[in-house]
Amino acid sequence: MEDKNINLNFFESEGGFLGAKLESRDAGHAPEGSCGTYDRVRAVRLFPFTDPAKYISIRVGNETGEELAVIRDIAQLSPDQQELIRRDLELNYFMPVINKIISIKDEYGYAYFHVMTDKGEVKFTINMGGNNVTKLSETRLLITDINENRFEIRDIHALTPSEQRKLDLFL
Amino acid sequence: MKKQKETTINKDLKTALAELLSGRDARGMSGEPLSGRDARGMSGEPLSGRDAREISVDMIRNVALFDLSDEGTYVKGCVFLTDTYLGIVSGPEEPLPEGQGRKRGKAPEVIGGPAQGLPSRIDRISFIELKSIDDVRAERLFASSLLTAVVAGKDTFVAAFTGIHTPEMNTFIKEVKAVLGSAAGGRKAEEDNETPDGRRPGKDTGDANIKVEGAEENQKKDVKSEPGTEDAAPVTKKRTIFSRVFRYFLKYRISVVVLFFTYLASALISIIWPYLSGKVLYDGVIGKNDEFLADFGLEGEYMLALLVLVICMFGARVLQHGVQILQQYLVARVAAKTVRDIKQDIFSSMGDLSLRFFTSKQTGGLMTRVRSDADRIIDFFLDGFPFLFIHSTTIIVTFIVMFRLNWQLSLLAVVLLPVLVILSVKLKPALWTLYGKRHRAERSMTSKVNDNLTGARVVKAFGREDEEATGFSKKSGSLETAEVDIVRYNNRFTILYNMVSEISNIWVWIVGVLLVIETKSIDLGVLVTFVGYIGSLNGPMNFFSYIFRVWTDSINSAQRMLEIIDAVPDIREAADPVHLPEPRGEIELEHVTFGYEAFRPVLKDVSLHVHPGEVLGIVGRSGAGKSTLVNLISRLYDTDEGTIKIDGHDVRDLAFKDLRRSVAMVSQDTYIFMGSVADNIAYADKEASRDDIIRAAKLAGAHDFISAMPDGYDTIVGAGGKDLSGGERQRLSIARAVLADPKILILDEATSAVDTKTEQLIERSVSLLAEGRTTISIAHRLSTLKNADRLIVIDGGQIVEEGTHDELMEKEGIYHMLSNLQTGFLSLEDI
Incomplete structure (x- = not known):
């Protein structure tokens, strides 16, 4: 996946975004026209739920979003490079993780959540009609609220039994 | 043989x-x-x-x-x-x-x-x-x-x-x-x-x-459509249905045996109860019958006797309820497990059936079978069957006790029973018909719902919501009628049984009171006991009034279920299949004739030889038989005449596993299963690595649109998940086929729903893919096929032209005509 013959160096651009410099180690080998410096690239998780730290697609930050490379495992990069990518990923994939359910009330097709997340206390509303609670696995839930914000429950069994009962409606 | x-x-x-x-x-x-x-x-x-x-x-x-x-x-x-x-x-x-x-x-x-x-x-x-x-x-x-x-x-x-x-x-x-x-x-x-x-x-x-x-x-x-199996599959008899379903329960025989004892215990208690509350209480304790009490060593100790009796009665009640709770638990457990087993069997059997089975049935009907038929079957076997024994025993024992108490009164009580039995047997067959009718009404309603949900887009686009609603109300109306008919019919049973038991009751009271008052030939306690027994018969009698319909309903459902389990797939693996460890990808058709209906061949005497590694393009008008041809190669159907060989082996002799592994097909109707994008691509090989999945997606031109989705390869798609466009589905299907890494890749209009640019992308990938594998590509858009080594034109079920693009153009036949039509059309578009 990751082309051994290209070199990808990340930097923070002047505008505060993730930038990357793509150069070929072997002149004849790099994908034509993609070598160069990009002031803005986006890190895209190919497997955001099942493998968030691996298979990161680096794409040009414009509309076409052309792919420059796929990093199989960011742990292979140097720490400062990793940090740059992590920051971008954190921003791109803002998704609070729900640690504690304070209350869930359902009324007329909407459910009102009051939860504690790793980013703080949040209240949000979801539409009960759609598929707004997706089971990523037997124990993992993805919740999308009416404003398209996303929340995650990593492991429903880690919640207390009473919290799980509140969630029963969605399982 | x-x-x-x-x-x-x-x-x-x-x-x-x-x-x-x-x-x-x-x-x-x-x-x-x-x-x-x-x-x-x-x-x-x-x-x-x-x-x-x-x-x-x-x-x-x-x-x-x-x-x-x-x-x-x-x-x-x-x-x-x-x-x-x-x-x-x-x-x-x-x-x-x-x-x-x-x-x-x-x-x-x-x-x-x-x-x-x-x-x-x-x-x-x-x-x-x-x-x-x-x-x-x-x-x-x-x-x-x-x-x-x-x-x-x-x-x-x-x-x-x-x-x-x-x-x-x-x-x-x-x-x-x-x-x-x-x-x-x-x-x-x-x-x-x-x-x-x-x-x-x-x-x-x-x-x-x-x-x-x-x-x-x-x-x-x-x-029953398999010749040669007709004698092997006789018309399913109700009795054999019964015994076959019963076998499902044998798996949980310990629970079933315990269950049986709980039924027996509650039956015993219900027999003892009238005795305790009637004869013992009235004649023994209240009547201060020392002779009777002496048997228990309680003569003269009336209060103590009363206390003992009350404790006994209380104990009996407690025991009865305890047994009931255990019973309910076991019933629920066995029922749930058996229903699951039956459903699993139906589901697996469906998977084994050939494509023809599914194309010839309403999916609604099949869904009814998996869902509700299994539940109905259980009704009888758990709510009915055990009680059949218990209640029969209760009735017999009760009558024996009654006869011993007073035979004249007993005779009065049973005189109507034969009438009851005769009438029940007479009423039953019509019920069978009614249940069949309800099933059909239900099936047709489910199909209607299914149809509308699947076709919601079309319904909306043509503004036919009201008409569809009317159509639905008709279907659900006939279900309503069927249900009402059943209830009406069931009422006959209920009325009949209740009448018999009420009439018997009244007779016994009248005659009994006369006996007590006039002749004093019996004690009041005996009469009370006796009436108590008749009362205790109410339960079993009511049971018999409803067991007939439960039985009919259940066997009716079981029959439908067994139909599926028994259905013999048209396409079966050879008894001693040939394995293809290393397929080369050579395909040979020899005088193949095939039709979906008898004597209406879609393919007529087609012979074709595709060399390993060749890219073959198939061209032809709609309905010419192109898809049929490739369906035969992957053995979704069997030929009527002639043989199809892969690497020199008749496909009918090949092991299914090897055949499916060697041939992968991307067809016009792409289906996306519930699950993540990665799961869908890795459908053929659950063990595929992430690298493989991404590579397959890249080759199929799917990687970019997948990366553009917020959840990437983890996006949940299929029913209830994200809706993909036609082109996206096609590319996922291609990726699925690519990952399967077959020696023979069949693309049946695989790029019909993608735009020209994506098509070119896929084409490039396909030509990369074609390396080392045999590719058969069917396309309406002839430009798709320009990389093919050889093209064949099918018309009227026969190969009419064969050669490279240039050769066929020179021939000025059908290919030439189709090609001109398309380029002409395109040039018009360009203007």
């Missing part, structure tokens, strides 16, 4: 025919010019002077029965073939066989239909000289078929037959063609009299079954 069986059948038939021919009366026998219709068209010389009696068994090469006259009435008859002529024998018109007009409300026990076999006497006989016959063929009518011959250049009627005889007629025709030496492809006559036709999927015989069973349950069609 099958062939052997057919051979003996045919031999018997030949012998029987020879006997019939030699022993007939004289009329019309010696091939005299036939009168009326028979002579019509028999322009072949009617063999004057030939005596049919001279025909011996050895002369008869083949016999096939037919069952329709040229006027469309049932007759018995046969056509037979000798070295020099074709003979047609028919008997007198047959009246409808017995059992054809079924008794009302009775389940069909016998498959009726036209009587099969040779006629008992010969009514007409005629001959056609083989040398005057140019060709014979079968023609498919709407619901029957004709055997026609071209005699001296003219189409001539030979015989008419229903679907039952299609397979043997097929064999017969082949034999005639072989003898005529005009068999397609110049195949030489086969020495063997019986051209083996065992492989033929039995789609035709189904017609005959529809005829007789359509009224009741035409679902049977598919189940």
Whole structure:
């Protein structure tokens, strides 16, 4: 996946975004026209739920979003490079993780959540009609609220039994 | 084995025919010019002077029965073939066989239909000289078929037959063609009299079954349509349904045994109770009967006796409730497990069935089977069956006790019972019909809902919501009617049983009180006990009133379920399959003929050789048979005639696993399963690594759109997940096929829904992919096929042109025309 013959160096651009410099180690080998410096690239998780730290697609930050490379495992990069990518990923994939359910009330097709997340206390509303609670696995839930914000429950069994009962409606 | 069986059948038939021919009366026998219709068209010389009696068994090469006259009435008859002529024998018109007009409300026990076999006497006989016959063929009518011959250049009627005889007629025709030496492809006559036709999927015989069973349950069609298995799969009897379902419970036999004891315990308690509260309480304790109390060592100790009695009664009640709780728990447990087992069986059986099964059924009907039929089956077996024993025992024991208490009163109580039994048996068959009716109403409603949900887009686009709602209300109305009918009918049972028990009760009271007051021949306590017993019979009696309908309902459902489990797939793996550890990807079609219906071939005598690694493009008009051809290669259907070989092995001999591994197909109808994008791509190989998945997606041109979705490869798609566009689905399907890494890749209009740019992308990938594998690509857009090594044009079920793009353009045939049409169209578009 990751082309051994290209070199990808990340930097923070002047505008505060993730930038990357793509150069070929072997002149004849790099994908034509993609070598160069990009002031803005986006890190895209190919497997955001099942493998968030691996298979990161680096794409040009414009509309076409052309792919420059796929990093199989960011742990292979140097720490400062990793940090740059992590920051971008954190921003791109803002998704609070729900640690504690304070209350869930359902009324007329909407459910009102009051939860504690790793980013703080949040209240949000979801539409009960759609598929707004997706089971990523037997124990993992993805919740999308009416404003398209996303929340995650990593492991429903880690919640207390009473919290799980509140969630029963969605399982 | 099958062939052997057919051979003996045919031999018997030949012998029987020879006997019939030699022993007939004289009329019309010696091939005299036939009168009326028979002579019509028999322009072949009617063999004057030939005596049919001279025909011996050895002369008869083949016999096939037919069952329709040229006027469309049932007759018995046969056509037979000798070295020099074709003979047609028919008997007198047959009246409808017995059992054809079924008794009302009775389940069909016998498959009726036209009587099969040779006629008992010969009514007409005629001959056609083989040398005057140019060709014979079968023609498919709407619901029957004709055997026609071209005699001296003219189409001539030979015989008419229903679907039952299609397979043997097929064999017969082949034999005639072989003898005529005009068999397609110049195949030489086969020495063997019986051209083996065992492989033929039995789609035709189904017609005959529809005829007789359509009224009741035409679902049977598919189940029994396999020739040669008809005798192996007799009409499902209710009794065997019962025992087969019962087997599901045996798996949980410990629970079932415990359950049985709980039923027994509660039955015992309910027998003891009236005794305690009647005779013991009134006559023993309140009546201060020392003699009775002495048995318990409590004479004189009335208060103590009362206390003991109360404790006993209390204990009995507690025990009763405890047992009930245990019972409910066990019932729920066994029921849930058995329902799960049954559903699993139905589901797995469905998976084994061939494509034809699914295309011939309403999905709603299948869904009803998986969902509610299993539940209904359980109803009887857990709520009914055990109680049948318990309640029967309760009733018998109760009557014995009652008779011992007072036989006159007992006689009064039972006198109405025989009437009850007779009426119940009489009422039951109609219930069976009603339950079948409800199932059909339910099925058709489910299908309607399913249809509308799937086609919601079309319904909205054409603004047909109101009409659809009306359509739905009709369907749900007929379900309502069916339900109401059932309840109405059930009420008859309830009323009947209640009346009997009330009348008995009143009689007993009247006579009992008279006995107590007037004759003093019985004590009040005995009467109270007695009435208590009659009261305790209420439960069992009510049970019997409803067990009939539960039983009927349950067996009715079980029958439908077993139909699926028993259905024999048309496509089965060979008993000793050939394995292909390292497929090369060579495909060979030899004289392949195939049709979805009898005698309507979609592919006619197609021969084709695809070399390993070749890229073959298939072009043709819609309905020309392109998709059919590739469906046959991946063995979704079996050929009617001819063989398809992969690497020199008949596909019918290959192990399914190896066949599916070697051939991957991306078809027009792409299906996305519930699950993540990665799961869908890795459908063929759950162990595939992430690298493999991404590589496959890249090759299929799917990587970019997948990366653009917020959840990437983890996006949940399919029912209930993210909706993908047609082009996206196609690319996912291609990725799925790519990942399977087959030696033979079939693309059936795989890029029809993607834009030209993506198509080019995929094309480039496909040509990369094509390296080292055989690729067959079907496309309407001819530009898609420009990289093909070779192109074939299919028209009317035959290969009409073959060659490279340039060669075909030079030929100025169909390809040239299609190509010009498309480029012309495109150039117009460019303007």
